[in-house]
Amino acid sequence: MAACVGGDDDAWTELERRHGRAVQLVVLHVLDERRAEATGPDLTELPTVTARVWERVRRNGGGALRVWAGGQLAAYLAVLARREAERHVEDETPAAALVAHLPTPVFLTRDPALGERIAEKLEATLARLGPRASTFVRLRQRGLSLADVAATLGQPQPAVQEDLARVAERLAEVQGGETALAWRVQLDAATPMERVRVAVRTEDDGAFRRGRTVAEAAWRRMRERALRERVGWEPGPLQDAHSVAAFVDGSMRGSERAHAEGHLTTCVRSVDAVATLVLDLHGIRALRGREGLPDVSALAAACLATTRFRLAATLAKAADMTRPEAAPLFRLASAGRALQVGSAPRGEDSRVVSTRIPSDDEAPIVALEALVRGDARAAHRAIDDHAAKQTVGLRLRLLAGASGPDLGEARAIAERVSEMTSPDPGLGVDAMMVRALPEGRALPWESLTERLRDVVRDAMRFALSRL
Incomplete structure (x- = not known):
């Protein structure tokens, strides 16, 4: 840094070589949030905005680096990149924030009008719950998971889960009906077993389905209003880029951190800055190990790993299709996008070469694509015993079997996984959800979709490892 500041x-x-892709990724996140239509952001803006970021960093003899006082440089540059990119698009439509939950389940009606009346009452309830609860909810609205919220605030995850569960109970009281568990799902305070029970009941119980439909619509409406509202900074320790970066990367400690945590509960703008940095850093970490890929492919892989499927699809379409990683990335992005919107995109050339018996390397992608289009039997056939020796293959075999073709085998796999000392985290959740199913019941589409969104990351890693 001293050499940069010295000219x-x-x-x-x-x-720029070390951090160039990270800066590009953050810029893409902003363009995707602010400028994207249904097909994704315009990539032609990327060079212009990226150049603006580096001009900002270089300005005044590297003044931005002079004030950097340690911590993770990647986090600090990510804050600077986002702020400069947001300035570039500040006259455009306010950010359409990232989805903080699964797409609307197919059994629910996505009608904003259904939640409009109750949303105002729920917002008033949230305002009365106090700053701590409001901060938790705002972080969820910004897209952070339960684990992210706990890690960001330095709180034990069970304690945060309990707090969010209490918020869910209060919101359910205001809405009326048996909707507490539905609200826990929205707030990511439900266990995997509870999420399965909610999905099953949504399919089977008309009254519960109607109540959950209203809760879903109200949550979306509250979220849209909260995140489109322009808010200013409250005076405090989290206004400058370095402080935000230090808070998120953990280099801020002691009384300084305690002061910042208190400030976070009083400044909505600070909550947003912290939340977006957490998500940006997830993407930046996903770039690791992709040095051998061209920029566009590495960026697409990072977006796949963090479930930004629309952006991943846009990048994958721009890749050089003669390169070996291009086709797998495009297929996985297309599958992820279909999971995100509820159906396969129309008018797209899938570029998929059909084979009766997929190779071991191709089998996970073939199985994933089959499950996305609702063909569980084809997915089950694609994963033979050899393919199931890989974690991603076993996950897909389990999910395919649990979707109907072989419920007995799926239950047996789930029981076997539950007895493992330390199974793969994703596989462990898959198994918990299968074990939570009523006897003879197939995995609901909502639950399958949730797990497939997670499997995409493993399938991408497997595909790239085979190149």
């Missing part, structure tokens, strides 16, 4: 051009070149 060493070689040092600046090295800085």
Whole structure:
């Protein structure tokens, strides 16, 4: 950093080489949030905005680096990149925030009018619950998972889960009906077993389905209003880029951190800055190990790993299709996008070459595509005993069997996984959800969709490892 501040051009070149993709990824996140239509952001803006970011960092002899006081440089540059990219699009439509939950389940009606009346009452209830609860909910609205919220605030995950569960109970009281568990799902405070029970009941119980439909619509409406509202900074320790970065990367400690945590509960703008950095850093970490890929492919892979499927599909379409990683990335992005919107995109060339018996390397993608289009039998056939030796293959075999073709085998796999000392985290959740199913009941589409969104990441890693 001293060399950059001292005007060493070689040092600046090295800085941009090391952090260039991370800056590009954050810029893409902003363009996707602010400018994207149904097909994704316009990639032609990327070079212009990225150049603006580096001009901002270089300005005044590297003034931005002079005030950096340690911590993770990637986090600090991510804050600077987002702020500069947001300035670039500040006259455009306010951010359409990232989805903080699964797409509307197919058994629910997505009608904003259904939640309009109750949303105002629920908002008033949230305002009365206090700053701590409001901060938790705002972080969820911004897209953070339960684990993210706990890690960001330095709180034990069970304690945060209990707090969110209490919020869910209060919202359910205001709405009326048996909707507490539905609200726990919305707030990511439900266990995997509870999520399965909610999905099953949504399919089977008309009254519960109607109540959950209203809760879903009200949550979306509250979220849209909250995140489109322009809010200013409250005076405090989380206004500058370095402080936000230090808070999120953990380098801020002691009384300074305690002061910042208190400030976070009083400043909505700070909550948003912290939340977006957490999500940006998830993507930046997913870039690791992709140095051998071209920029566009590495960026697409990072977006796949963080379930930004629309952006991943846009990038994958721009890749050089003669390269070996291009087709797998495109197929996985298309599958992820179909999961995100509820059906396969129309008018797209899938670029899929059909084979009666997929190779071991191709089998996970073939099985995933089959499950996405609702063909569980084809997915089950694609994963033979050899393919099931890989974690991603076993996950797909389990989910395919649990979707109807072989419920007995799926239950047996789930029981076997539950006895493992430390199974793969994703596989462990898959098994818990299968074990929670009533006897003879197939996995609901809502639950399958949730797990497949997670499987995409494993399938991408497997595909790239085979190149």
